[in-house]
Amino acid sequence: MAKADYGNLCIEYARALQEDLGGLLGSNVRLKGPKLEVVDAADVAADGGTLAHTSVAAKDDSGHTFHFVVPADDALAMAALLMGLDGDALEEKRKAGLDDETLDAFGQVMETATAILTRIHESMALPAMARAETRAVAPESDADWLPSGSYKRASWTLALEGDAEARFDLLVPGASMEAWFATSLEAEDASGEASAGAAPMPTAAEGATLVVIDPDPDDREAAEDLEEALGRPVWAVDPEQLTAASFEEFADAAAIVLAWQ
Incomplete structure (x- = not known):
C-alpha cells in the first residue's frame, strides 16, 4: 500500500x-x-x-x-x-x-x-x-x-x-x-516546529507557495494556519489589495486558490 x-x-x-x-x-x-x-x-x-x-x-x-x-x-x-x-x-x-x-x-x-x-x-x-x-x-x-x-x-x-x-x-x-x-x-516536535532532522520548508522560489485570495480576514487567517500541515508557505491576500504587480509575484506559486471556503 x-x-x-x-x-x-x-x-x-x-x-x-x-x-x-x-x-x-x-x-x-x-x-x-x-x-x-x-x-x-x-x-x-x-x-x-x-x-x-x-x-x-x-x-x-x-x-x-x-x-x-x-x-x-x-x-x-x-x-x-x-x-x-x-x-x-x-x-x-x-x-x-x-x-x-x-x-x-x-x-x-x-x-x-x-x-x-x-x-x-x-x-x-x-x-x-x-x-x-x-x-x-x-x-x-x-x-x-x-x-x-x-x-x-x-x-x-x-x-x-x-x-x-x-x-x-x-x-x-x-x-x-x-x-x-x-x-x-x-x-515535527512538540512545539509544532520543524525538527532538526526534518526537511526544510520549500521556498517560494521553488514554486511551493500556496496563494489564497479571499476577502474574509478570518478565512485568510485560517489559511495561513495551515502552513504546518501543508509543509509549504501559505500567502493569504485580500483581493482589494491586489495589483498587476501582485500577479507577477504569484508567478512561481504552486497554486492560487480563490475564496477557498
Whole structure:
C-alpha cells in the first residue's frame, strides 16, 4: 500500500469537518488549525479535566486505532447545539456533566467525524474506519483509557455560535504514522516546529507557495494556519489589495486558490 500524505489528510479533513458539522449542528462552524505536535499518552492525561473520548478502528485486520479527544465542556457545547439547548437547560446540563443523553448527542457528532475520516481515507486508498463507543473519561483516574506510546496530535479550534469555541483533537498512534503516512511521527516536535532532522520548508522560489485570495480576514487567517500541515508557505491576500504587480509575484506559486471556503 502506497503511503498517504498526512498533511493533505489534515487539510481535507478540516474542510469537510467544517461543512458537515455545520450541517449537522445547524450552525456556522469555522475551524482554525490544525496545530500538529508529537505527544505521549501521559502528556494527554496531564492536560487534566474530564474528556469525551472516541476510538475509531480500522475495518481491516491491521489493528490500527485513532482517537478523537474533546474536553468535556466543548463536547457539551456541540451536543447542546444538536439538542437545541440554551439558557437554563444548558446550565443544568453543565451541572450534570457528560451524562448519557449528552454523550448520545455528542456521539452523533463523532459519527459524522468518523464518516468524514473514512471518506478521506478511501480517497487515499487507506482503510475505512469504524467508531467505537463515545464515553467520558477522567485521565487522572482512568489509567487505561488511552494506550501508552507516542501520538501525532492534530488540534483544531472550532468557532461555534456566538463566541463559543471548542477544541477538537485527533490522535494518530506512531505505528499508524509509520505504516500509513509518508510523514514520520518525528517530522515535527512538540512545539509544532520543524525538527532538526526534518526537511526544510520549500521556498517560494521553488514554486511551493500556496496563494489564497479571499476577502474574509478570518478565512485568510485560517489559511495561513495551515502552513504546518501543508509543509509549504501559505500567502493569504485580500483581493482589494491586489495589483498587476501582485500577479507577477504569484508567478512561481504552486497554486492560487480563490475564496477557498
